[in-house]
Every structure is written in structure tokens, then in C-alpha cells.
Amino acid sequence: MTAPQPDLVCRDLTKTYDAFRAVDHVSFDVPQGSFFSILGPSGCGKTTLLRMIAGFQSPTSGDLLIKGKSMIGVPPNKRPVSMVFQHLALFPTMNIGENVGFGLRQRRVPKAEITSRVGQVLDRVGLPDVSARRVDQLSGGQKQRVAIARCMVLEPDVLLLDEPLGALDLKLREHMKVELKSLQAAFNTTFVYITHDQSEALVMSDNIAVMNNGRFEQIGTPHDVYHAPDTAFVAGFVGDANKFHAKISAVNGSQLTLETPAGEPIKVEAPNPNLSVGQDAVVFLRPEAIALATSDIGDTVNGSRGEVESVLFNGANSTVTVRGGQGDIIKVALPQTGDFGTLRKGDTVFTRWDPKKARCYPAPKG
Numbered sequence: 001m002t003a004p005q006p007d008l009v010c011r012d013l014t015k016t017y018d019a020f021r022a023v024d025h026v027s028f029d030v031p032q033g034s035f036f037s038i039l040g041p042s043g044c045g046k047t048t049l050l051r052m053i054a055g056f057q058s059p060t061s062g063d064l065l066i067k068g069k070s071m072i073g074v075p076p077n078k079r080p081v082s083m084v085f086q087h088l089a090l091f092p093t094m095n096i097g098e099n100v101g102f103g104l105r106q107r108r109v110p111k112a113e114i115t116s117r118v119g120q121v122l123d124r125v126g127l128p129d130v131s132a133r134r135v136d137q138l139s140g141g142q143k144q145r146v147a148i149a150r151c152m153v154l155e156p157d158v159l160l161l162d163e164p165l166g167a168l169d170l171k172l173r174e175h176m177k178v179e180l181k182s183l184q185a186a187f188n189t190t191f192v193y194i195t196h197d198q199s200e201a202l203v204m205s206d207n208i209a210v211m212n213n214g215r216f217e218q219i220g221t222p223h224d225v226y227h228a229p230d231t232a233f234v235a236g237f238v239g240d241a242n243k244f245h246a247k248i249s250a251v252n253g254s255q256l257t258l259e260t261p262a263g264e265p266i267k268v269e270a271p272n273p274n275l276s277v278g279q280d281a282v283v284f285l286r287p288e289a290i291a292l293a294t295s296d297i298g299d300t301v302n303g304s305r306g307e308v309e310s311v312l313f314n315g316a317n318s319t320v321t322v323r324g325g326q327g328d329i330i331k332v333a334l335p336q337t338g339d340f341g342t343l344r345k346g347d348t349v350f351t352r353w354d355p356k357k358a359r360c361y362p363a364p365k366g
């Protein structure tokens with residue numbers, strides 16, 4: 001059996017502005033009906049990439065196919081895609097129904113059909129009675145849904161979303177993540193979603209591409225990019241991590257021993273180390289990978305003694321920072337059970353972590 005054709009395929013897609021490569025040989029496939037996110041810091045090339053898919057910008061080189069057809073040279077209005085912009089771009093002088101029906105009017109769809117399709121799509125986004133309202137009479141979350149309805153009424157094969165939650169406050173953003181994901185599932189339409197917010201990407205996506213300086217560093221499931229980052233950039237950008245510099249002092253198969261400025265050598269088990277003795281490395285260790293104890297656990301791998309530097313209470317996401325003997329600081333997640341709730345600055349604690357839980361990469365040059 002052959003896999004079904006992906007809805008969207010990019011092959012070596014590149015965009016240069018003079019000598020500057022904003023998008024640099026990016027290749028990926030997005031299967032039909034899936035939620036694909038492109039996650040990266042501001043300026044890494046996300047919008048440029050999305051605008052090439054939409055047809056607002058043409059690639060310098062590479063190819064781009066939707067449902068198997070190359071889109072090179074096809075104007076935006078002839079592509080089976082629709083785009084939700086960063087600031088939604090609803091028309092303030094039109095009511096909601098007119099906003100949603102805008103694209104259908106441009107396509108000269110008969111009036112009665114427009115009314116019925118607008119009604120249906122507003123039903124599907126959970127806003128059955130807002131057609132006659134003005135844009136400024138809706139809440140932030142409702143406007144979001146209208147922006148999506150305005151695109152979905154055109155029945156695109158691929159919906160492109162450029163940081164659509166950026167302007168919302170935190171609480172609404174949390175809510176909209178869940179809502180966007182369920183709208184995507186309900187429409188069963190392919191979504192390509194760009195964001196600099198790792199939590200949005202982790203919560204909503206089937207697959208995430210992590211982008212840096214115009215390139216994709218890794219494509220994987222949220223679980224993969226979080227637990228098995230391919231590069232130091234991905235390990236540092238996705239999720240929270242302690243990062244320290246170390247020098248490889250021994251390699252035994254997948255077992256690495258490293259010297260750190262903090263004194264005690266550490267052990268890391270790296271599945272595919274590609275690192276040799278004497279090499280400088282960076283080690284990433286998640287705060288939740290570190291176990292905490294208030295009494296001495298004896299001699300143990302990657303165990304050390306330290307002093308609580310600060311307690312950062314944040315409900316289920318509470319952490320402490322622990323200062324080691326050499327002044328080195330690590331961040332440790334507190335268990336969600338509320339244990340260790342009585343820890344105070346200056347308390348002595350013992351930390352340890354499993355060598356398999358850390359990630360190790362060659363240090364970047366320079």
C-alpha cells in the first residue's frame with residue numbers, strides 16, 4: 001500500500017533577499033488533515049515561508065506542491081489555500097456575515113448560496129447568531145473564530161495561520177489553543193500554523209518543524225522534539241532546560257563522562273553520541289529530570305549536594321534553583337504532589353539525575 005499523497009510538499013524551498021537567505025533549503029511534507037506547526041524565534045523566516053505557500057511571495061528556488069500540483073507561478077487566488085493573518089484583518093465596516101462571505105462574493109457565488117454557506121460555517125465554529133453583528137461587538141476569541149470561518153467557507157485544502165493568537169491575553173490564548181485544535185479536527189482540514197510560542201506548538205500539533213536562521217533543525221512529533229531534540233538549538237528552544245558547558249573526558253559506547261566547571265564529573269548516556277574525548281560539549285537537562293531529596297542519598301551517579309537559592313512557586317509548575325559547591329546553579333522542578341513545599345532559601349538539598357535524561361551536543365564553534 002502506498003501512503004496517501006501529502007496535501008503540501010515543499011522541496012528545497014529558498015528565499016533570498018539580496019545576499020540574505022531568509023528561508024534556506026526547507027523541505028517537508030504535510031499529510032492531509034494534520035496540524036503542522038513551524039516553531040522558531042522572531043526573524044527566523046516563518047512568515048516568509050508561509051507567504052511563499054500562500055503565493056504572496058515567490059521562492060528564489062525550490063518547489064512547492066499542493067495535492068501533487070506545483071504552485072510555482074500560480075497566483076494566490078488560484079491556490080487552494082487560505083490564510084489567517086497575525087492581526088486577523090477583519091473588515092471593520094462590514095458585519096460578521098459580510099466578512100465571512102467576502103471571499104465568496106469575490107468568486108461571484110450566487111447570493112442565496114453565500115447566505116447559506118456563511119450560516120453553515122458560522123454554525124460550525126459555534127457562532128450561529130452573530131451574522132448581523134459588527135466586528136467590534138465580538139470578543140477576542142469570537143473574532144478569532146470569525147477569521148477562521150472566513151477562510152474555511154472557501155473550503156481550502158490547506159489553511160495557513162500566522163501567529164493568530166499573538167494579540168490575545170494569556171488566559172484566552174490558553175483557551176484558544178484547545179479550541180483551534182478541535183476546530184481543525186472538526187473540519188479535518190490541513191493546518192500549517194506558525195508561532196514563536198513553543199507551548200502553542202506542543203499542545204496543538206501532530207508534527208512540529210523547529211526553525212532557526214531560515215532552516216529547519218528538526219521535524220518531529222511534539223514528544224520527539226521535546227524528549228529527543230536533534231540539535232542544541234532545539235534542546236534550548238523547546239521547553240525549559242538547564243544548560244552547561246563541559247568537556248568530554250571518556251567515551252565508552254554510548255556512555256560519556258564529562259568534566260564540568262562545577263567540579264564533579266558527570267555521566268551522560270547519548271544514543272548517538274558522535275562526540276570524542278577532549279571535545280567541548282553542551283549538556284541540556286530538563287528541570288523535571290532532576291530528583292530532589294532533603295537527606296543525603298549517598299554516593300550516586302550525577303548526585304550532588306547544594307543549597308536552595310530561591311523557591312519559585314507557580315502552582316503545578318513550581319521550581320527551585322539550587323546552588324552547588326562551585327557556585328553553579330541548576331533549576332529543579334518540584335513534584336506536582338506539593339512535596340517539598342516547605343523548602344526555603346538556604347536549605348541543604350541533594351540532587352541527582354539519570355544519565356539517560358540529559359542531552360549532549362558538540363559545543364558550537366567560536
Ligand SMILES: Nc1ncnc2c1ncn2[C@@H]1O[C@H](COP(=O)(O)OP(=O)(O)O)[C@@H](O)[C@H]1O
Binds near residue numbers: 046
Ligand atoms: N521584503 C524583505 N526584504 C528584506 N528582508 C526581509 C523581507 N521580509 C523579511 N525579511 C527578513 O527576513 C527575515 C525573516 O523574516 P520573517 O519571515 O518575517 O520572520 P518571522 O516571521 O520568523 O519573524 C528577517 O530577518 C527579515 O528582516
Ligand SMILES: [Mg+2]
Binds near residue numbers: 046048
Ligand atoms: Mg512572522
